[in-house]
Amino acid sequence: MLESLKVLDELRLNFSQSGLFILNLTLAFIMFGVALEIKFEHFKKVILNPVSTLVGVFSQFFLLPLITFLIAILLRHYITPTIALGMILVASCPGGNISNFMSSLARGNVALSVSLTAIATLSAIFMTPLNFSLWGGLFTEIYSRTDASGLVRPLEIDVGQMFQTVFILLGIPLVLGMWFNHRFPDLTKKIVVPIKRLSIVFFMGMVVMAFMNNFDYFKAHIKYIFLLVFIHNAVALTTGYSIASLFRRNATDRKTISIETGIQNSGLGLVLLFNPKIFPPDLAIGGMAFITAWWGIWHILSGLGIAGLWGRKRKRVVTIQ
Template sequence: MKEQLESLNSISINFGENGMMIVNILLAFIMFGVALGIKTETFKNVFRHPRSIITGILLQWVGLPAVTFLICLALNHWITPMVALGMILVASCPGGNISNFISSLSKGNVELSVSMTAVTTAFAPLVTPLNFYVWGTLYYSAISVSGDIPRLVIPFLPMLWQILLLLGIPIVLGMLFARYFPNATKKITKPAQTLSILLFLVMVVASFSQNFQLFIDNIIFIFFIVLVHNAAAFATGYFGGMAGRLPLKDRRSVTIEVGIQNSGLGLVLLFNPAIFPPEIWHGHYGGMLFVTAWWGIWHIIAGLTLAAIFRRHPLPEDNVKAAA
């Protein structure tokens, strides 16, 4: 399995100067669209429902990356370092917007879901590079000590600066636009988010079209890795919420939030050579690309499946209403 996954390291995607400008504009557009749904009033929920939202955010910012790190160490004999770093990158990303929809289908606390997505997205320019640096460095140091590969230094400050520019500015602009132009925001939010998803899919297809056979050759391994990782993410949210004594409705939302990551953001970051310089990453991070891309597909399938399971088990208040 590990030998087969090594073939992914031969992949390097080069968009060129004009292509990268398009990618950066697309990323800014995506984050602007996401930020349109973030309202300053949302952050008041942190103080109104502190236990649920703080527990959820801690599970997403600390719990999931820590669990991912342990999974990477456990699977070290079967996965490549680049695949492991792809898993850590996904775990470092904020919650995905579709989590709010899936939380609604799960009969979870949608307000909590929206609040978690808003907070993790707003702080993504800082938390995403910090988490990737901390856990990526820990993982790479551990396997370097074991003699598997030479040490890799992850450039935290350049990565932080680039992500602050690429994410921070459009997020702030999106929040300001939503605050001062609420009527226009209502009209453009859904079209902007739909368009950004379509443009992103086109970019992904164009990027991987030349490497489609490699994807087919490795899909069974990537599928298994992402399946285990995603299941662990959902379990982290559910059992972490249980340990935090959250109400069942809140626990469902936390489970969905921790298990649904904005892996699309991770993929776009990987496309940017200013954030992942080829000379530092030896020009080959195909394993990271494929794991991150497949995560973006699988977590939707898994999330909808989990929502269907949750709906088959009514909440206590639903039983009370039915009895009345």
């Protein structure tokens, strides 16, 4: 497994300036669509009923990165450092753009889901660079001390540039989307669903664009990537549900917090990875990119699966009653 994953590390997945611009524009469009459902009232609800929101934020930005770091440490003899850093990068990103839809499908607390999306998107401007720098740096330090091969150039990235990029890609579309919703509420109601659907198509396009020149490598090593992402995603979903249960949240809130923790904005991770100002072109990031991209596909499948299961279970209960 380790030797197979090392092959991925050596792949160079560089983008041209025009390709990077398209990636950035796609993510900005996706985040604009997310922001169309966010209203100022959601922030008021957080203040009036903060417990579930705080539990969700704690699960997403504190527990998930910490647990991911521990998984990476446990598996460090079986995976490459860049695979581990890819897992940490995904865990450092905010919730994914389709988590609200999945919460609705699961018959969870949609208002809580939207509130968590709003808070997570704003928090990610600071928390994504902070978490990746903290846990990624700690992992590389421990790995270099315990592994004879060490780790060349452990984390030579520009954290300031990462902060700036996240702010531009998340902060600006968030403000514009909320303003558009406030200024044109009727038009927003008409376009929000089509934009959601387009967002999924555009995200899939991002993944295809990233790997169309390396698809043979991806196909050859998918079994290992699949296994790691499957475990990581299952742990994320379980973490959200468990911490919500620990704080005695109701069933709808537990489902929502689980989904918000298990559905990550891996598109942001891809955009950050392919930005040469953050990750230098000569830095081996193949493993990180493959993990991040497959996360983006798998969490849609797993999220829809568990949301559909929860939704059908609730329907049967209601019918029996």
